[in-house]
Amino acid sequence: QPAALIERASRTADAVDGPAFALRLDRIGHFGGRTRVLWLGPSAVPGELAALRTRLVGALQDAGVAVDRPADFAPHLTIARGVIRP
DSSP states (O other): OOHHHHHHHHHHHHHOOOOOOOEEEEEEEOTTTEEEEEEEESSSSOHHHHHHHHHHHHHHHHHHOSSTTTTTTOOOOEEESSOOOO
């Protein structure tokens, strides 16, 4: 990506804030395809996290930073990549 775009996205993201929240990682799963990622994620997305994401996507779009698939949201913590069998 062009350095200017990365800098604009970074500055924009730094300006987005929200309250602290608890995130319970109580599910394990995997994404297939080329990356083959094993992950932990929440079975329920806290409202504060959903709101933070909405603010972040809106701020990036307002700053002229394109957001791929803004409707897709799968909060997770990547545990391993290149996993052949989950």
